[in-house]
Amino acid sequence: MSSSSLPTRQRLSEVRYEIRGELARRARELEAQGRTLIKLNIGNPGAFGFRAPEHLQRAIADHIAGTDPYTHQQGLPQAREAIAAFHKARGTPNASPERVFVGNGVSELIDISLRALLNPGDEVLLPSPDYPLWSAATILNDGRPVYYRCDPDNGFLPDPDQMEALVSSRTRAIVLINPNNPTGANYPKSLLERIVAIAQKHKLLLMADEIYDGILYDGHQFEPIAPLAGDLPCLSFGGLSKVHRACGWRVGWAVLSGDPLASGDYHHAMDLLGALRLCANVPGQFAIEAALHGQDTITPLCEPGGRLYEARRALIECCAASEHLQLVAPQGALYGFPSVVGAAAAGFDDHAFALEMLEHEDVLIVPGSSFNVPYRNHFRVTLLPEPAQLREVFARIDRVLARRAADAREPHAAVA
Template sequence: MPELAAHVRDVPINQIREITEAAWRTPGAVVLSIGEPGFPLPRHVLDAGIACLDRDETNYTPNAGIPALREAFAARFREEQGVDVGAERVYVVSGAQQGLHFAMSLLLSPGDEVLIPNPGYPTFAMTGRLLNAVPVGYPLHPDHGFQPRVADVEALITSRTRVLVLNSPSNPLGAVLSEDLVRELVELARRHDIWVISDECYEAFTYDVPHVSPARFDGGTAEDARVFTSLTLSKTYGLTGLRIGALICPPGLGQKMDNVMESIVSCVASAPQYAALAALTGPQEYVRHAHRHYRENRDAASAVLAAKGIRYLPAQGAFYLWADMSHVTGGDVRSWVRRFLADSGVALAPGTAFGSIGEGWVRIALCGRKQDLLEGLSRLPGAGGR
């Protein structure tokens, strides 16, 4: 067969999927490697999707999504972040990953550089490479609480840099960027005239600190605006399989975004859009319940790690714990998590799935049942006197 394109051959494997799919093939495995909310969906959300199918509303929708859903996303963003966003800037997408792909498709030409967090979510690099761009990791170091330092980011900017990717609350770290740091990073992007893509998948889940969107500090005019905001309902409402989210674009890009939507997906399926509308505008008890559950699981898991002497990053957001297992990984955490699954029946995401600085660390998902979480963590080898 003919050879695949070089940029496709260079896309790295997603190590999260690698270990998780191995766990799904392992009878009785405790799967702590993937962020999959475990609650039943609210009945009114399911009913809205079913009603759409029952009335046979299965034709194309507008490229950007049904108007009521675009306005619901905009209204939520205005309420939560105090940013004056109109529905015309909201594009309904098949999950945050598609929104990320759309944004990068608009902004990156072959050979352009995109600055991504290291450690950071693996598809930041995967999507960049798929578009013939060059991902450049900016360091998030343990001795700085895995927070970006503006000077470190600025030192990596070259004439080829086009995009800065921010992610708060962070997957995999659970770290949350402060208001001052978010402002400084947006100002950095403005000084160097580069775009910002803000991944805010976990915006609903912060603990004792606020979520601050970079859009708060975006330019007041179309000429100065530079922030794309990627949102999803996968985590907030557990709609992972419905693949529904939104990309909030700077003003003035409507026709260009329509063209990108048409060339990649045309439009998102209608039933998930109506389910999403019901989720955003209906009762919010699911979100409140999920927030309580994730916080309780975070606290319980943190206590287990502390008792075992395992260093971890206290999570301020999302639903993960980032734990240092370097005392047993031997410098190859990817191999160690596979051995640990085989020996102990527990799946953890290896830190190297998220970048080179993740060597020796693992990501622990907190979103499942507490008893499964605690059982899995009980099998971790302790760090002794550390």
């Protein structure tokens, strides 16, 4: 019998997902040794004491007897009707139940939507930083990620001129993550209009990851892109995991808007791929109508005094008080993306820093380079912990950075 290892798909070597990767595996090893860790690597509300709203839980419990059979591959009819009505109310063109796809979280729908779109070598414009699942799904569906920069100096917003310069004959789609993970940037209407114009000019599909659409701070308003796109084909993604704190239910959706004739073949391709996986998780779909048309439970958390708002306040104040950190204050979503500056940034490597924080300070963060950026001086934390715990985390971060800064400032002894 051969002792060689079982071969795997070669393209997997191009895929990175450090959010649940090497550092997370090391964290599990340390926990098995009895260490107590503060894990800020995943935006997982339930792990920090949040619960899905009671009226959503009740909607599932009331319908549990009807959850045994498969449902339509695109989702429960009443769930798709609720999603279509929600999008129609925000101005999405041609929003109808027939153009709604329910999936096992947005993650599954990202994969299906790219598989329906891409031929080998086709290109997708992705933000840098991005949520790395978008890069991975593009690569694993034989596409090529092409990154448009969202620079910290521009509030992590993209430059439309630079975006358009990246368009080639192989470009098929523009992906937007708004509000953004990992930066918390919230895209203004004027910027979205310029991006729509690029997609119209080059006949590109718009793919809008809007999973954080209800999580905004300090009066910032979310601007959906589908109403601005008009007849242009646009796929808008949402779900229950973040706004409604129900990650484990695995309920996401995608709404295909624009001219139905222009996207008919694409609609059929997504429908076929959805049929091949039979259907999405059925019980969670019964909570969709209650989530989208029931009580607003996220806004109080994002206002002064609310837990997410106060955690964000702690992040901002801790970074402002540190000589080693800079922060573009997040306008939305569940994350901060600070940068290390000054003497502490000399020779800084974000992965080595994340490993040091884990091994010596019992804190798990995500290196910024995991989000497909060319620089190595950022890291991501989630805003889900209690504010006091987040302040404690940043006290530990500042302690490590202060040591690094002192080492950088200390003159090296001359070699004899």
